[in-house]
Amino acid sequence: MKPLLGFFDSGVGGLTVLKRVLERHGRVRCVYLGDTARVPYGNRAPAEIRLIAAEVVAWLRAQGVTTVVMACNTTNALARDVAEGQAGCPVIGLIGAAAAMVKTRRVGVLATPATVNSGAYRASIEALKPGSVVLEQSCPAFVPLIETGDLCSDDLRRAATDYLAPLLAASVDSIVLGCTHYPLLVPLLRQLLPESVQLIDPAIGVAHQLDAVLGPPCAPVADCLQLDACCFNVTADPDGFASRATPWLGERPVVMHQLLRRPDQDH
Numbered sequence: 001m002k003p004l005l006g007f008f009d010s011g012v013g014g015l016t017v018l019k020r021v022l023e024r025h026g027r028v029r030c031v032y033l034g035d036t037a038r039v040p041y042g043n044r045a046p047a048e049i050r051l052i053a054a055e056v057v058a059w060l061r062a063q064g065v066t067t068v069v070m071a072c073n074t075t076n077a078l079a080r081d082v083a084e085g086q087a088g089c090p091v092i093g094l095i096g097a098a099a100a101m102v103k104t105r106r107v108g109v110l111a112t113p114a115t116v117n118s119g120a121y122r123a124s125i126e127a128l129k130p131g132s133v134v135l136e137q138s139c140p141a142f143v144p145l146i147e148t149g150d151l152c153s154d155d156l157r158r159a160a161t162d163y164l165a166p167l168l169a170a171s172v173d174s175i176v177l178g179c180t181h182y183p184l185l186v187p188l189l190r191q192l193l194p195e196s197v198q199l200i201d202p203a204i205g206v207a208h209q210l211d212a213v214l215g216p217p218c219a220p221v222a223d224c225l226q227l228d229a230c231c232f233n234v235t236a237d238p239d240g241f242a243s244r245a246t247p248w249l250g251e252r253p254v255v256m257h258q259l260l261r262r263p264d265q266d267h
C-alpha cells in the first residue's frame, strides 16, 4: 500500500512541516487539515485541546491515512496519547525530533502558552541532554498575528522583541521553534538575534524520521515543491488559507472546506 500521510495543525503552521517533508521526499501523497475554525489552539485549556485532537485525527483516519504527522506542537505536547488512540496507524510528532536536534547546552524554546505550560519540551530535552539549561518562552500573540498573513507587521516585531528578551538575557545559544507557525518568522527572528544563536526547526527532524515510511530522500526534480498529490482542507475560510499558504508553498493550493464531527458522533 502506498503511504498516505495525514498532516494536521490549527492553521498554516503545519505547512512548514509539510514543506520540509516535500523538500526531502519530493512528491508525497498527503491530506492536510488546517483547523482554521479553531485557531489558535495554544491559548486553549488542555481538555479542549485533547478533544480537538481526537476530532481531527478521527477525520484523518476516515480519509484513510497510513501515517499521522502531528504538525502541531500544542497537540503533540498535550494529546499525543489521544492521537495515537484515535489514529489506527503510526503517529509522528515534533517534540522528540526537536530534542534530538539540540546540540548546545543553553537552550531557549519559543512555543504556545499551552505547550510551555505542559513542560513537554523541557522534559524531552532534559531527558535526552541531561545538564542542559532549558528556558521556555510562551508567545501568545504570535499565532493570531501570523494568521493575519502579514509577517512584517510592527505588532509582530514588537512581540518578537519582547519574547526574545528573556532568552537573550539568559545567553541561550540555540532556540527551538516550538510551534510550527514560527518558521514563518525566521527572517524576522534572524534580524533580532545574534548570528551565533542557532534556530532549530523540529520539522527537519520529522522529515528525516519519515525516511522510515517514504524511503530515502530523493534528489529535487524541480526548484518548486511537488504539490499535485497533496489535498488541502480547512474548517473555515478556504480562500484566506489559500492566500496565506501561497507565498510559503510557491503556488496557490486548491483548498476544500470540511466540517468535523466528534468521533462519538460517527455512528
Ligand code: DGL
Pocket: 009, 010, 011, 013, 014, 039, 040, 041, 042, 043, 071, 072, 073, 074, 075, 112, 115, 143, 178, 179, 180, 181
Ligand atoms: N502550530 C501549532 C503548534 O505548533 C498550533 C498553534 C496554535 O494554534 O496556537 O503549536
